[in-house]
Amino acid sequence: MAEDVKNEEVEKETEAADTVTDDSVQETAEETPEKSELQLANERAEDFENKYLRAHAEMQNVQRRANEERQNLQRYRSQDLAKAILPSLDNLERALAVEGLTDDVKKGLEMVQESLLQALKEEGVEEVEVQQFDHNFHMAVQTLPADDEHPADTVAEVLQKGYKLHERLLRPAMVIVYN
Amino acid sequence: MAEDVKNEEVEKETEAADTVTDDSVQETAEETPEKSELQLANERAEDFENKYLRAHAEMQNVQRRANEERQNLQRYRSQDLAKAILPSLDNLERALAVEGLTDDVKKGLEMVQESLLQALKEEGVEEVEVQQFDHNFHMAVQTLPADDEHPADTVAEVLQKGYKLHERLLRPAMVIVYN
Structure with a gap:
């Protein structure tokens, strides 16, 4: 610069x-x-x-x-396509969470999920980490009162995973955070 | 040039x-x-x-x-990621072909498939057409004897779909062709 x-x-x-x-x-x-x-x-x-x-x-x-x-x-060449693929990953996760899947279907879904994640990883896309709340990478969609066991800025739950391409945010993780 | x-x-x-x-x-x-x-x-x-x-x-x-x-x-920025996503599409197709899927699972798989295809389409990726055999876009992995009803160079069956990015081939369609 x-x-x-x-x-x-x-x-x-x-x-x-x-x-x-x-x-x-x-x-x-x-x-x-x-x-x-x-x-x-x-x-x-x-x-x-x-x-x-x-x-x-x-x-x-x-x-x-x-x-x-x-x-x-x-x-950053893969930015747009990677971003457009994220909803498919969400849908796969939802499909995998359905009760009573047969082993065949489950295995098939997991294969699709793994190959998508692998393809994204090769282009530099990874999940956003969620240990500690970070407004650069997380969006707090709900808060819970902090207490001794759950200090402020601890992430309580991830509602939707976030992803970044190298150091660039593709979409923030939607989280519930103690406050 | x-x-x-x-x-x-x-x-x-x-x-x-x-x-x-x-x-x-x-x-x-x-x-x-x-x-x-x-x-x-x-x-x-x-x-x-x-x-x-x-x-x-x-x-x-x-x-x-x-x-x-x-x-x-x-x-052509999406070439590598698009290519890496194609196996996921194959796996989705295979999963959708499994007998006895519940409506929920089927719907979930179709959503994933549609959103992937849509994401690829927006970047310029489309399926290779397979009406007539074209060695530029198809790979003949098997042949059948041509006859009056099936003239030579007619595609009999597509074993694996091919895809191109704009005019550039990502992978050829694997076909059985009359010869």
Whole structure:
């Protein structure tokens, strides 16, 4: 981030420098005809050398940013699909909680669940941890009075699991928390 | 693609031009000391103007390529996760084919299946069509003798569905084909 700011500053400076240079070239041409051809040629050379150096630096900035952006796109590429899959995981959990499933069905459901979780894990998706209430990752949908055995900010129950992609939250865990 | 090739050619040309320019500058400096200061300054100006123009053109190429790459990354970003989810869809289909499911379980499985298919569809994933055998999208794992009612290259049965992401194949459909 600090680097980005620095680069933006450099660009502003070079833009400013650009304007100054253009002005001076015009002034040279219009107002001081007594300048020698050699002086003009040297100024022209210097002008293009500066332009070249700036263009070169700008290109490196563009490449660096494109690389950063590509890495970011790669890292979070699965965000939308992963988010859209979460309700299927909820439905699977609900289906698995139904009483009186045959072993075949239960095994089938568990296979689907495991393969989904595995696919998500490979892309960097994991469940949000719920030991201690954390407003960055949890949403308290209900509270219970805290007591000696249940200090404030302890999670009492998870109503719906939360998930994150790397360090980015996909959806918060819905929890009941002691307060 | 044709444009890419063109650009590479331009780069090669400019590289070649670079070498020539550098040589001529050296020759100028070493072998023809009688060249006037003005000539040298003009050559220097021209040299940097060319370098500037090339750097500018190269930057536009870099930006254009970065844009293309970004669009491509966006378009196929879900490829890996989508591919990893396909076995879950297979397992769901198998689970749904089990005899004697209760209505509750069946409904739950269908909900999971629909929400998965919907999530995939939103990312551009669809089933491969199987009317006519197409080696680009199908894999013939078994053949049956063709006859008057079943001409060659007609798909007799789909053993496992195939899927594609936009026009890109995620996995071929496994089919039995008349031959």
